[in-house]
Amino acid sequence: MARKTKAEAEQTRRQIIDAARKVFHTLGVSRTTLEKIAQEAGVTRGAVYWHFKDKQDLFFAVREHATLPLVDQVDERLLDAGQADPLAGIEQALLRIFTVLEGDPSARETFEIMIFRCEYVAEFTPVLERINGSCDDLAIKLQGAYRRAAERGLLRPGLDPALVAQETVYFLTGAVDRWLAGPEPARVTPAWRALIAQHIALRRA
Amino acid sequence: MARKTKAEAEQTRRQIIDAARKVFHTLGVSRTTLEKIAQEAGVTRGAVYWHFKDKQDLFFAVREHATLPLVDQVDERLLDAGQADPLAGIEQALLRIFTVLEGDPSARETFEIMIFRCEYVAEFTPVLERINGSCDDLAIKLQGAYRRAAERGLLRPGLDPALVAQETVYFLTGAVDRWLAGPEPARVTPAWRALIAQHIALRRA
């Protein structure tokens, strides 16, 4: 095989990542062999080992590829909705997560891999710790939004911003989990919107 | 090796299940070899293959061993608290789940295996479907309790029993998930009790 252009090499790298996501999703991380990923990508194991150290390295690459934009979008929504109605901002942010998961199959696949197709043990425990960190960050962001809502009298009196933020994180975690657990891809139905709306409405003054 | 008594055989079977739970928990399901389980149990692979068809069969046995009592206890609590204050019954039921997880290490290990140390693909997908079924059953039970609360004017007006039940399921799912995600075993702190209390208080009239 001849040497490729830098651009071509970068493309094969992305092909490998896409193939890895697909095979991880269908076979699970542990049963996925680099040989199968290579076949799916139309290359040989040599190419995979050239671009990535081992399977773990590839797994991290798949993760970095899809989750970062989703988390960033949540933060934006939360921040720019801070001035008018923080609670509405939170509701929009929650809803947006599911609309993204509905519209972006690769993002949904990545999430399903992380939740249902990976065993968090040994060298994969750092991923779990990072997820923990993301949840803590989200809790802090939500706490700030709830506090701003409280300052404007929008939050139901007697509620602790920190506590309601924690509960929202748990609600979101469980909802995403159950959203992805179904056999066929879930959809953002009116009932689902009502569920999120109710979660916020319960906290509104 | 000589033949054992029926009682002795049953004991080795339990030893194998306990060993499997331990090794599953530390290595993850896929990296667990029947040889390691056998060593942990103090027997050979021959004994494991005698009592169980394969690793999947053993996995199911581990699951059946610990989750059934926990689910049953939840149902009992929900039912016998139905007469006086259904909302208090739900709160007790939720709290009980975490106290059980705190006090029963084997139950916590089993839950951690199911959530973080297993890849739900191919022959393991039935387990995921069964978890879905359990969540749906719980949602129905909760819906009944919320409806009884509504009939007695204890539920906040304007709330749909089905919707609040769904949200409680998601809250519980996420809370259990995050409860188990931490590096060291979590504890039922006053803050945790306050969180559950808040979840119910938000729904009380």
Next chain:
DNA sequence: TTGGATACAATCGTACATGTATGTATAACG
């Protein structure tokens, strides 16, 4: 008491998955 049936232990062959080492043609660079 005696012939299975039981409850394992020990052994074997097979099948892969991994990592590495090597080959090689070409793009990039000075």
Next chain:
DNA sequence: CGTTATACATACATGTACGATTGTATCCAA
């Protein structure tokens, strides 16, 4: 325009998990 690093493909050696088979000592039942 020659050299060198690149971007892979190919081949090889190693380890290891699995399933099946076989052996065997004992319990249980008739």
